[in-house]
Structure formats: structure tokens, C-alpha cells
Amino acid sequence: MSAVTSGIVLALAAVLSFATALFIGKQLVDDGSPVAVIAFYEVAFGLTFLAAARARSPRAGLMLGRGALGWTAAAGLCFAVAYTSFYAAMSRIDFSVGAPIIGAVPLVSYAFVLIVLRGTERLTVRSVLGATLVVGGVGLIGVTS
Amino acid sequence: MGLGILLAIAAALGWGAGDVFVRRAMLGARPETVTIVAAGMVLLAVAVFVAGSSGVGAFAAPSAAFVGLTAVMGLLTWLGGNLLYFHAMARAGVVVVAPILGLTPLFAIALAVTLGGERPSVTTLAGTLAIVTGVLIVLTDRKRVLR
Numbered sequence: 001m002s003a004v005t006s007g008i009v010l011a012l013a014a015v016l017s018f019a020t021a022l023f024i025g026k027q028l029v030d031d032g033s034p035v036a037v038i039a040f041y042e043v044a045f046g047l048t049f050l051a052a053a054r055a056r057s058p059r060a061g062l063m064l065g066r067g068a069l070g071w072t073a074a075a076g077l078c079f080a081v082a083y084t085s086f087y088a089a090m091s092r093i094d095f096s097v098g099a100p101i102i103g104a105v106p107l108v109s110y111a112f113v114l115i116v117l118r119g120t121e122r123l124t125v126r127s128v129l130g131a132t133l134v135v136g137g138v139g140l141i142g143v144t145s
Numbered sequence: 146m147g148l149g150i151l152l153a154i155a156a157a158l159g160w161g162a163g164d165v166f167v168r169r170a171m172l173g174a175r176p177e178t179v180t181i182v183a184a185g186m187v188l189l190a191v192a193v194f195v196a197g198s199s200g201v202g203a204f205a206a207p208s209a210a211f212v213g214l215t216a217v218m219g220l221l222t223w224l225g226g227n228l229l230y231f232h233a234m235a236r237a238g239v240v241v242v243a244p245i246l247g248l249t250p251l252f253a254i255a256l257a258v259t260l261g262g263e264r265p266s267v268t269t270l271a272g273t274l275a276i277v278t279g280v281l282i283v284l285t286d287r288k289r290v291l292r
Contacts, residue, residue, distance in 0.1 A: 004287050007237025010229045011245040017225030019252030021218045023260070026253075028214055037203050038215060040191045045219025046227075047184040053224060054177055064174050064182075071170035072179050075163045076186030082159025083187050084194040085152045091198075092149030101153040106243040108161025113239055116165050119292060120172070121238045126286040133279030134247035140272030141250050 036087045043083075099142020106131040161243075167231055168239045176231035184223055240290040244283045247276050 233242045257263040
């Protein structure tokens with residue numbers, strides 16, 4: 001199996017995991033639990049599991065070079081802003097308004113690929129067309145949910 | 146433009162940029178390391194948000210079932226979700242993998258239909274068709290996006 005194919009398989013496995021977690025999260029929200037508190041516990045347990053998995057595989061070093069450290073910190077900061085902005089947004093607007101905006105993430109990533117990964121990846125007409133269709137579809141589902 | 150919409154745009158920008166920065170970081174670091182650092186920063190931010198918006202009393206877990214279910218969610222989202230997603234990005238690139246994440250609502254809907262007894266609307270089915278078609282179109286170019 002090529003690296004790209006294995007990456008696609010891993011991405012599909014990740015999607016299944018995310019979707020199952022979303023389904024469980026929806027049950028908790030329906031029971032009246034605050035979304036941000038659910039997220040806090042979810043991330044706390046997630047970090048615990050990640051640390052435990054790391055402790056079981058000592059070959060997987062945690063060392064970061066200076067360049068990687070900067071990009072990792074930038075990514076962590078972006079995700080931190082994303083999570084808190086998302087929960088703050090959801091307390092102010094309906095999910096049907098927010099979901100299509102959040103669904104645009106692939107196209108936002110494509111814009112940053114042009115700046116940050118210019119020498120590593122390339123955008124093609126078909127990839128942009130496909131991602132636009134995905135964003136449209138996610139928006140359609142979000143609006144009607 | 147309302148504050149809520151601006152916050153949603155900030156979230157989309159954060160997730161979109163974060164994915165690309167993760168990919169860039171993984172040119173010199175392992176996905177496990179990047180995931181742990183990202184989870185730590187997100188945990189800190191969410192903790193500050195919960196304390197600031199609802200007070201420290203909000204951290205009290207309502208029940209043992211809540212703790213158990215959020216533990217399963219943590220396992221699924223961070224070990225099964227983000228870690229695998231970052232591994233996927235390291236192998237296939239952001240351009241191929243990012244749109245695949247758009248399939249998440251489809252699987253969530255499938256679970257809601259099969260386990261929750263919900264019935265999808267025509268627009269939901271149209272959105273589903275658009276997402277699947279979009280992902281298939283991206284995958285036809287999967288060998289051309291990596292330099």
C-alpha cells in the first residue's frame with residue numbers, strides 16, 4: 001500500500017472516530033450537559049490517553065527541533081483559538097448558521113497551503129473543485145440540521 | 146456582522162491554519178508529539194474558557210456516566226481521531242486529507258439514523274451527495290498533490 005493510500009485509509013478511520021465521538025457528544029448535550037464542559041473533559045481524557053500511549057512506546061521520542069517547535073506551538077495556538085471561538089460562537093448563534101462557516105475549513109487550509117507548504121504540496125483544479133463541493137455539502141447539511 | 150459569526154470565522158481560520166501548521170511541524174517532528182502539544186494547549190484554553198464563562202463550579206462532573214462517556218469521547222477524538230488524522234496528513238498531505246474530514250457529518254448522520262432512529266431530509270441527502278462527490282474528485286488527483 002502506498003503512503004498516500006495508507007494516509008487516505010487512516011483519514012477515513014479518523015472520520016469514523018470523530019463521528020462516533022460527535023454522536024456520543026450529542027447525547028450528552030441532549031441530556032443538558034454544557035458543550036464547553038463536555039469538551040474540557042474530552043480533551044483532558046484525550047491528553048491522558050495520548051500520554052499513556054506515549055509512555056508505552058518509548059521509541060516515539062518527544063524531542064522537537066527548533067523549527068518544528070515553532071510550527072507545533074503555532075498549531076496548538078490555532079487549535080486553542082478555534083475551540084474556544086467555536087464554543088463562544090455556539091452560545092451566540094444557531095448551529096445552522098455556524099456549521100456552514102466551520103465547514104469551510106478545507107478551503108481555509110488550502111489558502112494556508114499556498115503560503116506555508118508551497119514547496120511540499122500543490123493545489124490542483126480538481127482538488128479545489130472537490131473541496132468546494134465538500135464545503136457546499138457540509139454547509140447544506142448544517143443549514144438544515 | 147454579529148460577534149457570533151466573527152467567532153465562527155475565527156474558529157474556521159484556527160482549524161484550517163492549524164492543520165497546515167501541523168503538517169509543516171511534522172516535517173521535523175512525530176505526529177504523537179504534535180498531537181500531545183496541541184491537546185495540552187487546547188485543554189488549557191478550554192479550561193480558561195469554562196472558568197471564565199461559567200465559573201470553576203462548572204468543572205464538577207454531573208455523574209459517573211458523564212465521566213465515562215467523555216472518556217470514550219477523549220479516546221475517540223484524540224487517539225482515534227486527531228492522532229490518526231495527523232498521521233494521515235503526514236502520509237497523504239493536507240490537500241488530499243482535509244476534504245475527507247468533510248465526511249464526518251455523513252457518518253454522524255448514519256449513526257443518528259441507525260442508532261438514533263432519525264430520518265434525514267432531502268437537503269441532507271443532497272449535501273451528502275455533494276460531499277461524497279467532492280471527496281471522490283479530490284481523490285482522483287491524489288497522486289498529483291505531493292511535490
